Amino acid sequence: MSKIxxxxxxxxxxxxxxxxxxxxxxxxxxxxxxTRRDPASVKTVTGVKVYRLDDAEDMRNDIDVM
Known part of the structure; x- marks a missing residue:
C-alpha cells in the first residue's frame, strides 16, 4: 500500500x-x-522541505492531499 x-x-x-x-x-x-513567507526563513520540526505557496500548483501531481 502506498503512502498518502x-x-x-x-x-x-x-x-x-x-x-x-x-x-x-x-x-x-x-x-x-x-508558505507565503521566504522558505529559507522557515525551519520545520522534522526537517521537511519548505516551498513557496505558489509552488504547490506545480507539485499537484506529487501531493494527494493538502
Missing part, C-alpha cells in the same frame, strides 16, 4: 502541529510545507 502524500499549507501553530502528527503516521508522507 501530504502538503502542509502554512506553518503557524496549526501547521507545526499537523507536521508533528503526520510524522507519526505510518501511512502518510509529508511532501513539503508551503
Amino acid at each position: 502524500r501530504v502538503g502542509i499549507a502554512g506553518y503557524g501553530n496549526i501547521g507545526r502541529g499537523v507536521e508533528t502528527a503526520l510524522s507519526r503516521a505510518e501511512d502518510m508522507e509529508i511532501v513539503g510545507v508551503f
